[in-house]
Amino acid sequence: MTALSHPTPRSSVTPVFAQSFSTKDIPPQDQFDAWRALLADTIDLLPTIEASDSFAAEFSSWTFGNIVLTRTLYANAPARRWRHRPRSFLDHWCVVLARSHAPRNGSPSREATRQESLSFRSLALPFEGQAEDTEVLTLFLPRDFCREELEDFDQAHDLDINPQLGALLAGYIDNLARQLPHIPPAQAQGLATATRALVAACIAPRAERSEAADASLSSLLIDRARLVVRQNMASPEFGPEQLARLMAMSRSKLYRLFESTGGVAHFINRERLREAYRRLSSHRDSPSIHIIGNEVGFVDHSTFSRAFRREFGHSPSEARERSLTKLSATPLDVRPPETGPVDAEHEA
Structure with missing residues (x-):
């Protein structure tokens, strides 16, 4: 799984602000360095390929309220190693949904099975990882998004998430990536509030949070059902x-x-x-x-x-x-x- 860079906050006429970046128009020998520079605010991407090798990747991000969602697509799933930058100025939490497509018993890639994992980390704490994911969705939340229980979230850094709650949160993040480009400005702040409540309920569940998250969970499941x-x-x-x-x-x-x-x-x-x-x-x-x-x-x-x-x-x-x-x-x-x-x- 890969945590991508948090875009620098910018003022915008609308609460949903979009950014994008791609290495496809950059000479192959310069693609890795360009991608590494994009991520430099949050992680140190360690070289794993020859200097002449290409590194094809596309990045999109959406800012709504004080939350950022990023989506990255990797072509040919290049192997990557990274570590959090110490003393990063971005003291944020990140929820990372990473996917890879593995061929089924040597079958062609169009018959590949999808594998995914979900993790929760603090950008301010040490972390190192490696992966060959083909798609990564990362939800960035400010450090104080749930002020009352900061200790609960510190303890949740890089720990396993409850599978049932994790499946709901993964589905919600996936739905966000599809819907954010079409969210009208008037709904952006309310969506940010619902997102914070849902992450809190799934990462550090407490009885008193359940009622606040119920509407978001039901809405997510119904949206998924409607799509199916x-x-x-x-x-x-x-x-x-x-x-x-x-x-x-x-x-x-x-x-x-x-x-x-x-x-x-x-x-x-x-x-x-x-x-x-x-x-x-x-x-x-x-x-x-x-x-x-x-x-x-x-x-x-x-x-x-x-x-x-x-x-x-x-x-x-x-x-x-x-x-x-x-x-x-x-x-x-x-x-x-x-x-x-x-x-x-x-x-x-």
Whole structure:
């Protein structure tokens, strides 16, 4: 795992500030030195390759509130060794999610299995490591992000994280990397507050933190479930059992997550219908209503129409007619209408 440099704070018109860097346009013989200079604020990257070898890497970072998330992609997973810089001016905690893709029994890389690990460290404390990760996501939090229990976090430096809590935190960090480029400014500070609470609950869990973190944990799991459903909704057979398997959750835990909002099957059906609404309203030349129904997992047209009317109060053809009317007048907001508590609470 690799902790990357913390970008120097800058003033910005919006609370979400992005940076990027790549070695691809740098001569191969200079790529390692350029990458080492990028990381110099936080770690000392030790030479492990010949001076003439290339070192292909891409770096992105997003600042929201007083938190920074960085994402690094390595091509061909070059081996790396590093150590924390003593007396670094960045007295921050970092949560590091590192991934590597290992070929399965000598199979081609496209069939590789994904391995990942999660760690928690203080940049101000000694640490040395080595890895060949292909992707690294690092969440940087200021030293005083949880002032009341600094001692708890000092003791957590480089210790194993509870596997269940670690899986939730890893999923949250992964979701952040996908969503931060699209987060509106008004939501950035609230997202930083929720992130601090979730890290505290997962790294140094205490009973009094559980309530503060519950909303973030539930939101994370529902966001993950929504992504899995959207990736698989074209299959009419996709249901609660498949969703539980792909999320690596027990069916009982998955059912508890959606118990208060109509159940897992209702959630899957709603996501199918919301996607159908979006496609019906997206543009004038979208496919026929029958094809759109098939694309979101409805084999029978009449079943699709009845479910659509129950969800939105009008038929698919009426939804298309309304969208065409709006398109002729103003740019269309293609989001489907809010239809229940799941969407009101968890829609990004």
